[in-house]
Amino acid sequence: MEWTDAQAAKQASKGNQQAFRVLVERHSRAVFRLAFRMTGNEQDAEDVVQETFLRVFKQLHTFDQRAAFGTWLYRISANCALDLLRARKARNEQQTPRGDEAALHWLDHVAARDPSPERVTRSRQIAGMLEPALNRLSEVERTAFVLRHYEGFDIAQIAEALGVGAGAAKHSVFRAVQKLRRALQPAWEVGAG
Amino acid sequence: MIHLEEEQLVHAYYGESDSLFKQHIEQCPDCRAAYQRLKEILDSVTGYPVPERNQAYGAEVWARLTPHLPLARPPAVWQRWWVLGPAFAALLAIAFWAGVLTEHRQAGISVTARQRVLLLAISDHLERSQILLTELSHANAEHADFSFERTTARDLLTENRLLRESALRAGDIADAGLLDELERVFLNVANGPATLSANDLEQIQQRIESEGLLFKVRITRTDAREKGQKL
Numbered sequence: 001m002e003w004t005d006a007q008a009a010k011q012a013s014k015g016n017q018q019a020f021r022v023l024v025e026r027h028s029r030a031v032f033r034l035a036f037r038m039t040g041n042e043q044d045a046e047d048v049v050q051e052t053f054l055r056v057f058k059q060l061h062t063f064d065q066r067a068a069f070g071t072w073l074y075r076i077s078a079n080c081a082l083d084l085l086r087a088r089k090a091r092n093e094q095q096t097p098r099g100d101e102a103a104l105h106w107l108d109h110v111a112a113r114d115p116s117p118e119r120v121t122r123s124r125q126i127a128g129m130l131e132p133a134l135n136r137l138s139e140v141e142r143t144a145f146v147l148r149h150y151e152g153f154d155i156a157q158i159a160e161a162l163g164v165g166a167g168a169a170k171h172s173v174f175r176a177v178q179k180l181r182r183a184l185q186p187a188w189e190v191g192a193g
Numbered sequence: 194m195i196h197l198e199e200e201q202l203v204h205a206y207y208g209e210s211d212s213l214f215k216q217h218i219e220q221c222p223d224c225r226a227a228y229q230r231l232k233e234i235l236d237s238v239t240g241y242p243v244p245e246r247n248q249a250y251g252a253e254v255w256a257r258l259t260p261h262l263p264l265a266r267p268p269a270v271w272q273r274w275w276v277l278g279p280a281f282a283a284l285l286a287i288a289f290w291a292g293v294l295t296e297h298r299q300a301g302i303s304v305t306a307r308q309r310v311l312l313l314a315i316s317d318h319l320e321r322s323q324i325l326l327t328e329l330s331h332a333n334a335e336h337a338d339f340s341f342e343r344t345t346a347r348d349l350l351t352e353n354r355l356l357r358e359s360a361l362r363a364g365d366i367a368d369a370g371l372l373d374e375l376e377r378v379f380l381n382v383a384n385g386p387a388t389l390s391a392n393d394l395e396q397i398q399q400r401i402e403s404e405g406l407l408f409k410v411r412i413t414r415t416d417a418r419e420k421g422q423k424l
Contacts, residue, residue, distance in 0.1 A: 017262065024258060025251030032250070033243045042244055043415060051408050053258055083405055087412055126237050148207060149235070155209065173207070174200045177235065184234050 005069035013060035020060075024053050027070070031077045037146045038081035040131055048084055052077040074151060075161040078143050082162075085139040125187035133183035137176050144169055145176035197224045202231050263331040305424050311359055312421030315368060318352050319414035322375055325349060326407050329382065330398055334391035339382070346382035353379060371413055374404055 003011065003022055011019030028049060035048035055076050063072055134142055140162060147153040147161060159169035197205070197217060204210050205218060205228065218228050325345050332339070357372040381397055389397075401407060 020262075021255050024255045028251040028254040029246045032246050036243045037241060043419075044412075047408075047411055047415065049254055050257055050261075051411070053254065054261055054407075057258075057262060080408070083408060084412060087405075087409055130238055130241065149239070150241070170204070170209075171200075174203050177203045177206075177231075178199060180238065181231065181234050184237070187237075188230070188233070 006065055009060060009063055009069050010065055012057075013063065020057060023056070023069070023073075027073055028053075030070075031073065034074055034077050034146065034151060035081050037150050038078065038143060039084060040134060044081075044084055044088075048077060048080045051080045051084075055080065071153075071157055074147070074153070075157075078147060078161045082139050082143055085142070126184055129184055129187060130180075133180050136183065137179055140164075141172050141176035141179070144172035145180070148173045196221065197227070199227075199231075202228050206232060206235055261327055308363070309421050309424040311356075311363060312417045312424070315356055315360065315372075316414050316418040316421060318349070318356055319410045319417065321345075322349055322353075322379075323407065323410045323414065325382075326378070326401055326410065329378075329394075330401050330407065332394060332398075334389070334394055338387060339385070339389045340387040343382055343385065343387055346379045350376065350379040350383050368413060368417070371409055374406060375410070378406065 003019060005023065005026070008019045008022045008026075012023060031049050031052050032045055035045035035052070036042065039045050039048060052073070056073060059076070063069070134145075137145065143162060144158050147158045148155075153161065155166050155170050155173070158173065159166045162169055162172070164172075197214060201210060201214055202218075202224070205214050218224050325342060328342060332342075353372055353376050357369050357376065360366075360369040360372060378397065378400055381393075381400075385393060
């Protein structure tokens with residue numbers, strides 16, 4: 001019989017490593033995606049994945065079995081990524097996490113769906129502008145935006161993940177969108193012109 | 194007519210507006226146009242690509258995790274061999290680097306080469322520090338004899354001080370700060386008794402946990418190695 005997340009979490013909290021293994025193998029890819037979107041860097045994302053599951057293992061006894069395991073896990077993962085981003089900032093080594101290769105990969109991806117010259121030009125613009133724009137967000141704004149836009153968290157879940165009130169979470173999403181919009185707007189102006 | 198604020202349009206995009214706002218967007222040409230512009234931009238970033246991880250990825254993560262889980266601790270003999278050999282090599286490297294700095298014999302070695310040696314020495318040191326921190330994080334008071342951990346902490350302490358000094362001289366404040374945090378933990382363990390009480394152990398574990406030391410060590414170790422290899 002296949003364990004549900006709640007069953008596996010309950011067993012794992014009692015020290016059953018096989019149950020914990022089920023959770024790790026089931027959720028690793030999703031945690032990696034979240035971590036990558038938050039950090040923009042593959043190696044950092046791998047570090048976040050590992051740290052997330054180590055923290056989960058230590059904190060399993062605090063997990064409320066009535067809650068959704070995925071939400072709890074992503075909250076921990078988002079916090080790990082936040083810690084990493086803050087550590088990076090403290091080290092004052094904000095590298096450019098994604099190079100031209102990633103931008104071109106994205107360009108191919110977008111262009112393949114809609115190869116009209118105008119869209120290709122715009123996609124090229126956006127590919128080059130998005131990562132720097134994301135890097136200019138504060139850690140909290142980037143986390144709020146990734147959780148809202150890519151992970152589909154609602155405001156209450158984002159607030160819980162960030163440890164802030166709903167109003168602050170909502171405002172963080174707005175600020176992130178506002179900054180991204182301003183940063184990406186020129187791609188539309190070029191396309192229109 | 195009063196138009197919607199940008200924030201209201203953003204919340205409408207994410208489906209967090211009430212029906213009145215949605216109705217307004219449908220009926221007001223200006224707001225509809227503004228909403229469309231916002232939607233185009235937000236839709237355009239949805240395709241943000243993430244490197245693929247295949248089906249075996251979960252198993253790979255598990256394999257990386259198991260050495261760090263409490264029930265899968267490696268045997269002490271293996272650790273001693275693993276820890277001490279590289280530690281001597283690192284000490285030699287650090288001493289060499291520190292000697293170069295203090296004696297100003299800069300003619301024979303480039304700045305880049307010195308930076309490379311320092312970064313790789315920091316990376317090696319942090320790797321061994323990570324093992325000790327992991328051990329301490331997962332230890333329980335029933336594990337009565339901490340004499341091996343104490344010896345390891347003393348070895349690491351010497352190395353740590355040299356590296357912290359070198360990092361400071363090289364202007365690497367962030368690494369020096371991390372090494373300073375590590376030094377406080379090593380001091381506790383190195384100067385503590387071979388048999389730690391549950392309370393002592395808990396304090397050490399809380400310090401490691403509350404400062405996120407293990408995570409910082411892992412990040413910095415990776416950074417230092419990558420940068421050192423690139424030089």
